[in-house]
Amino acid sequence: MKYKNIAILGSTGSVGTQALEVIASFPERLKATVLTAGSNSDLLIEQALMFKPQSVVIVDPSKYLKVKEALQALPIEVKAGEEALVEVVQRTDIEIVLNAIVGSAGLRSTIEAIQHGKDIALANKETLVVAGELVMGLVRKHGVKMLPVDSEHSAIFQCLAGEEHNPIEKIYLTASGGPFRGRSLDFLKSATKHQALKHPNWVMGAKITIDSASLMNKGLEVIEAKWLFDLEVDQVDVIVHPQSIVHSLVQFQDGSMKAQMGVPDMKLPIQYALTYPDRWANSFERFDFANFSTLTFEPADTKTFRNLAIAYEALRRGGISPCVMNAANEVVVAAFLEEKVSFLGMSEIIEQTLTQVSHITTPTLSDYLAADQESRKIAKGLI
Ligand code: NAD
Numbered sequence: 001m002k003y004k005n006i007a008i009l010g011s012t013g014s015v016g017t018q019a020l021e022v023i024a025s026f027p028e029r030l031k032a033t034v035l036t037a038g039s040n041s042d043l044l045i046e047q048a049l050m051f052k053p054q055s056v057v058i059v060d061p062s063k064y065l066k067v068k069e070a071l072q073a074l075p076i077e078v079k080a081g082e083e084a085l086v087e088v089v090q091r092t093d094i095e096i097v098l099n100a101i102v103g104s105a106g107l108r109s110t111i112e113a114i115q116h117g118k119d120i121a122l123a124n125k126e127t128l129v130v131a132g133e134l135v136m137g138l139v140r141k142h143g144v145k146m147l148p149v150d151s152e153h154s155a156i157f158q159c160l161a162g163e164e165h166n167p168i169e170k171i172y173l174t175a176s177g178g179p180f181r182g183r184s185l186d187f188l189k190s191a192t193k194h195q196a197l198k199h200p201n202w203v204m205g206a207k208i209t210i211d212s213a214s215l216m217n218k219g220l221e222v223i224e225a226k227w228l229f230d231l232e233v234d235q236v237d238v239i240v241h242p243q244s245i246v247h248s249l250v251q252f253q254d255g256s257m258k259a260q261m262g263v264p265d266m267k268l269p270i271q272y273a274l275t276y277p278d279r280w281a282n283s284f285e286r287f288d289f290a291n292f293s294t295l296t297f298e299p300a301d302t303k304t305f306r307n308l309a310i311a312y313e314a315l316r317r318g319g320i321s322p323c324v325m326n327a328a329n330e331v332v333v334a335a336f337l338e339e340k341v342s343f344l345g346m347s348e349i350i351e352q353t354l355t356q357v358s359h360i361t362t363p364t365l366s367d368y369l370a371a372d373q374e375s376r377k378i379a380k381g382l383i
């Protein structure tokens with residue numbers, strides 16, 4: 001049987017390492033052909049020695065020689081720098097690009113891969129937040145598949161299998177509520193990074209963990225869902241479900257609802273994106289009803305967790321706004337992790353940045369890239 005050749009962008013991160021676990025459990029059928037990392041050269045070297053890809057990219061150029069020397073005995077191409085990340089997805093031996101980079105840094109590789117006819121397994125939700133309309137237009141133009149890895153979107157995607165001809169009335173994205181669910185504004189004023197990094201159900205990279213605590217992650221996911229499933233803003237709703245077992249729901253025109261369930265384990269949506277439309281037998285953990293006698297649902301508190309409301313507003317305004325919001329958010333989350341801005345200060349800076357960047361209704365790719373840079377500068381200035 002022929003391997004499916006996969007490029008994993010961001011192989012050293014939380015999604016990237018779990019994707020390699022999935023690939024390792026199907027050694028006859030899946031192959032990691034390309035691995036890339038931002039700056040974690042030690043882990044990239046370890047992964048390359050184990051998975052023997054054709055090519056690796058280390059974005060941080062100061063780590064190039066170290067990676068090159070460590071892999072010199074093997075026939076592995078080693079490249080460095082941001083441009084290499086865009087070039088490597090063009091390789092003719094790649095069928096599918098799993099984008100597990102964090103932040104808008106993943107956008108150009110996604111676009112380049114689509115333009116070269118590769119299917120995309122998308123964890124990098126920022127790609128669709130920044131430029132969803134443009135990216136989905138390219139997906140249609142080049143006839144590639146956009147396969148969601150984000151667990152909520154994978155859930156919706158799984159619920160829609162066989163329902164392609166049936167219009168969606170609305171979708172419900174579930175949210176765990178994060179570590180601060182039920183907390184007051186007063187508590188959040190002095191919330192620390194250590195408290196925010198303790199997610200109740202998922203172990204993830206630092207940025208998305210902070211986004212989960214602030215509900216920005218759900219805001220980004222609302223925008224991601226709008227573009228992935230071609231919905232109006234009002235067709236995307238959010239419901240808090242603290243157990244993270246129901247991964248999201250679709251409601252059809254007859255009122256029937258379909259949900260996808262399972263234990264909170266990213267390996268499942270990662271595997272489905274890599275094996276779609278098939279399901280392959282695995283030995284991952286199974287759901288046990290004995291551990292979950294109750295599943296609960298409650299509305300999201302957008303008064304306390306402003307970021308979710310900000311994301312809906314940015315999506316309604318459209319054009320450049322979600323891109324501006326995303327860039328400002330990346331800046332404030334990094335600053336929060338360095339303890340340079342407070343938990344609630346993050347939302348204030350995002351809102352101020354949104355008022356300061358001039359609006360563009362139908363941006364081009366270069367407009368998005370410029371607005372991303374300008375918004376970062378403004379947000380940094382506000383810290
Ligand atoms: P992470 O921080 O653990 O890993 C990020 C990866 O991207 C690393 O390999 C890092 O080296 C690389 N990287 C970082 N900055 C880069 C840059 N500027 N250029 C190129 N590469 C860079 O992040 P993660 O938690 O794995 O999340 C990755 C993406 O997947 C995010 O968009 C996140 O929202 C999404 N996602 C993650 C999870 C999860 O469970 N972790 C779930 C759903 C969606």
Ligand code: MG
Binds near residue numbers: 151221
């Ligand atoms: Mg998610």
